[in-house]
Amino acid sequence: MNDVARLAGVSLKTVSRVVNGEAGVHPSTTGRVLGAIDQLGFRRNLGARNLRRGSSTGTIGVLTEDVANPFYSVLTRAVEEVARQHGRQVLSASSDEDPDRERELVLEFCSRRVDGLLVVPAGLRHGYLVPELHAGLPVVFVDRPAGDIVADTVLVDNLGGGVEAVLHLARHGHRRIAFLGDAPTIFTASERLRGFREGCARAGVRFDEELVTMRAPDPLGIAHVLRTALDRPDPATALVTGNNRITVLALRELAHRSRRPAVVGFDDFELADLLDPPVSVISHDTSALGKAAAELLFARLAGDDSPPHRVIMPVRLTARGSGETRPS
Amino acid sequence: MNDVARLAGVSLKTVSRVVNGEAGVHPSTTGRVLGAIDQLGFRRNLGARNLRRGSSTGTIGVLTEDVANPFYSVLTRAVEEVARQHGRQVLSASSDEDPDRERELVLEFCSRRVDGLLVVPAGLRHGYLVPELHAGLPVVFVDRPAGDIVADTVLVDNLGGGVEAVLHLARHGHRRIAFLGDAPTIFTASERLRGFREGCARAGVRFDEELVTMRAPDPLGIAHVLRTALDRPDPATALVTGNNRITVLALRELAHRSRRPAVVGFDDFELADLLDPPVSVISHDTSALGKAAAELLFARLAGDDSPPHRVIMPVRLTARGSGETRPS
DNA sequence: ACAAGCGATGACAACGTTGTCGGATGGCGG
DNA sequence: CCGCCATCCGACAACGTTGTCATCGCTTGT
Numbered sequence: 001m002n003d004v005a006r007l008a009g010v011s012l013k014t015v016s017r018v019v020n021g022e023a024g025v026h027p028s029t030t031g032r033v034l035g036a037i038d039q040l041g042f043r044r045n046l047g048a049r050n051l052r053r054g055s056s057t058g059t060i061g062v063l064t065e066d067v068a069n070p071f072y073s074v075l076t077r078a079v080e081e082v083a084r085q086h087g088r089q090v091l092s093a094s095s096d097e098d099p100d101r102e103r104e105l106v107l108e109f110c111s112r113r114v115d116g117l118l119v120v121p122a123g124l125r126h127g128y129l130v131p132e133l134h135a136g137l138p139v140v141f142v143d144r145p146a147g148d149i150v151a152d153t154v155l156v157d158n159l160g161g162g163v164e165a166v167l168h169l170a171r172h173g174h175r176r177i178a179f180l181g182d183a184p185t186i187f188t189a190s191e192r193l194r195g196f197r198e199g200c201a202r203a204g205v206r207f208d209e210e211l212v213t214m215r216a217p218d219p220l221g222i223a224h225v226l227r228t229a230l231d232r233p234d235p236a237t238a239l240v241t242g243n244n245r246i247t248v249l250a251l252r253e254l255a256h257r258s259r260r261p262a263v264v265g266f267d268d269f270e271l272a273d274l275l276d277p278p279v280s281v282i283s284h285d286t287s288a289l290g291k292a293a294a295e296l297l298f299a300r301l302a303g304d305d306s307p308p309h310r311v312i313m314p315v316r317l318t319a320r321g322s323g324e325t326r327p328s
Numbered sequence: 329m330n331d332v333a334r335l336a337g338v339s340l341k342t343v344s345r346v347v348n349g350e351a352g353v354h355p356s357t358t359g360r361v362l363g364a365i366d367q368l369g370f371r372r373n374l375g376a377r378n379l380r381r382g383s384s385t386g387t388i389g390v391l392t393e394d395v396a397n398p399f400y401s402v403l404t405r406a407v408e409e410v411a412r413q414h415g416r417q418v419l420s421a422s423s424d425e426d427p428d429r430e431r432e433l434v435l436e437f438c439s440r441r442v443d444g445l446l447v448v449p450a451g452l453r454h455g456y457l458v459p460e461l462h463a464g465l466p467v468v469f470v471d472r473p474a475g476d477i478v479a480d481t482v483l484v485d486n487l488g489g490g491v492e493a494v495l496h497l498a499r500h501g502h503r504r505i506a507f508l509g510d511a512p513t514i515f516t517a518s519e520r521l522r523g524f525r526e527g528c529a530r531a532g533v534r535f536d537e538e539l540v541t542m543r544a545p546d547p548l549g550i551a552h553v554l555r556t557a558l559d560r561p562d563p564a565t566a567l568v569t570g571n572n573r574i575t576v577l578a579l580r581e582l583a584h585r586s587r588r589p590a591v592v593g594f595d596d597f598e599l600a601d602l603l604d605p606p607v608s609v610i611s612h613d614t615s616a617l618g619k620a621a622a623e624l625l626f627a628r629l630a631g632d633d634s635p636p637h638r639v640i641m642p643v644r645l646t647a648r649g650s651g652e653t654r655p656s
Numbered sequence: 657a658c659a660a661g662c663g664a665t666g667a668c669a670a671c672g673t674t675g676t677c678g679g680a681t682g683g684c685g686g
Numbered sequence: 687c688c689g690c691c692a693t694c695c696g697a698c699a700a701c702g703t704t705g706t707c708a709t710c711g712c713t714t715g716t
Contacts, residue, residue, distance in 0.1 A: 011666045041459020046439040047375045048702035051671050073401030092420045094408055111374040131369020255602055274583055276604040339696045376672035379701050
């Protein structure tokens with residue numbers, strides 16, 4: 001900026017005025033300054049600007065488990081869109097389900113003075129965020145609640161989805177239903193199981209511990225679990241899978257088998273309708289979830305200081321045929 | 329930091345020393361300072377730090393077309409990973425295939441003084457980047473080359489992929505092959521078509537303009553194109569689809585039809601192997617693509633100033649059965 | 657002719673941090 | 687008791703920018 005000023009033969013302040021489009025600069029001066037800016041390829045340093053103005057950095061931090069997962073990438077995109085409407089840019093990172101990494105990344109976001117934080121928490125302890133919350137940093141937890149602090153949270157109706165899944169299967173005659181869930185430390189996983197259990201109770205289906213698994217998904221593990229649930233005297237005739245990853249792994253495993261149980265999966269996924277048979281799912285509008293969370297964040301930024309919200313987004317059973325398979 | 333200094337009864341500089349772990353601070357002083365930091369919830373302002381030190385901001389900008397697209401989200405994740413290894417954070421944004429938006433977002437990245445830029449270009453003119461390039465900002469173009477400047481570029485072998493697709497289909501007896509591509513302004517789309525054409529020449533298959541469409545994909549358009557290619561006296565018996573989006577739309581459309589042509593799609597996609605019949609694809613390692621691009625970027629940051637590279641990542645035909653369908 | 661008013665510009669401080677340098681204190685050898 | 691060095695610490699400037707206020711020259715009204 002100094003160079004620009006020198007080249008244009010004006011003071012720093014005048015360059016600043018031109019750059020910021022302030023009134024009261026002579027057109028000919030403006031011209032000279034713009035010329036110099038162009039010639040030198042000058043770009044205003046936003047960091048310095050924000051420092052001086054004490055204004056926000058114009059960024060928000062988005063921490064998910066893994067942007068490569070379609071669920072989180074759609075979420076991230078929705079957030080990006082809302083951020084854009086509010087003139088903010090997005091810093092994104094993936095925690096890989098590691099609480100230490102989550103903490104490290106979140107604190108780095110804070111050091112960068114993001115205006116707000118959107119977090120899909122991996123850990124259960126969020127005390128480290130207390131100073132920032134106290135300092136007025138808006139934080140919205142998405143998809144899972146914070147462990148030990150009260151804060152804005154946007155969730156999906158995992159419980160209701162679990163119930164729905166079982167009721168749907170029961171309506172179609174299933175009485176032996178297995179549940180393949182993610183690790184029980186993950187909020188959504190245990191909530192969905194809770195819903196599954198309640199669904200069983202409501203439908204009068206026996207809840208059988210032996211047909212339930214809760215663990216981080218991997219191909220071998222899934223194969224083993226499926227053998228346990230299906231290759232037995234009283235096999236499961238239907239399957240509820242706890243998230244998109246598990247559903248896909250299970251389907252891949254089931255493809256090797258001659259007889260496929262009915263499947264209802266949590267989370268919709270592309271091509272679910274084109275599989276044979278198509279896969280019924282408990283789906284939610286991921287984009288709307290991200291949008292709702294981001295809008296809550298920006299409402300806070302705009303000054304909304306009502307008590308912390310807890311928003312529950314609805315889920316929907318999308319019946320596609322596989323859930324309707326009669327038990328054989 | 330002022331408050332911390334006051335509370336600990338030391339000077340600003342001493343707080344700075346403690347925060348940066350500099351040697352030569354009395355343990356008891358360090359203790360007092362750390363106590364004050366904890367009590368006040370102080371976090372060093374990275375922006376101010378970088379400004380003062382004249383050091384980098386520790387961020388890189390990643391601009392894709394749409395993070396929600398699995399291709400770009402996997403790419404982004406790979407970049408995140410490399411960035412993390414180099415202690416950088418990622419600013420991400422989506423251009424939505426709009427050149428103006430691309431420019432706007434890239435320039436905002438520049439204003440934020442990112443250390444480097446990874447761009448999937450939407451536009452064809454990148455003159456606006458000349459000042460930054462000249463100033464030494466490393467920029468790597470990914471998946472598509474820059475329009476009118478020379479810069480580091482990491483591409484996939486679109487041409488070779490097109491050739492492979494046709495040769496594969498021809499080997500299985502197909503002589504009428506349609507090509508469904510994206511808008512011809514998109515580099516990958518036109519390169520893939522070029523490969524398709526060359527493949528036809530090599531395989532001795534007639535290249536029929538009437539079986540080729542190049543346009544931004546949408547369900548209705550795809551349906552129409554498929555009718556044109558399939559409902560005719562000399563219908564196409566096979567189909568090459570130009571990217572993951574088009575493949576999925578085409579498959580969805582073909583599901584309504586009793587007889588499905590052989591399909592070879594560009595880009596692998598989840599569940600391609602579980603469809604009936606499974607879909608053969610020209611695939612590449614998206615994660616490796618992102619990794620290569622990011623590593624090139626960090627090599628530049630580390631001082632590599634060799635002439636601009638152009639890296640071409642290999643593609644692979646993954647035959648899954650659908651391509652092998654005999655023409656009927 | 658003169659004060660007041662206005663338009664255009666510049667000098668300076670400040671944002672939060674760190675690098676440089678110099679000052680204070682205390683221990684130790686001579 | 688002096689000088690010297692090591693250790694610990696603080697004053698100050700600077701990074702690139704903008705807000706505040708002052709300055710300068712010119713026009714306008716009387």
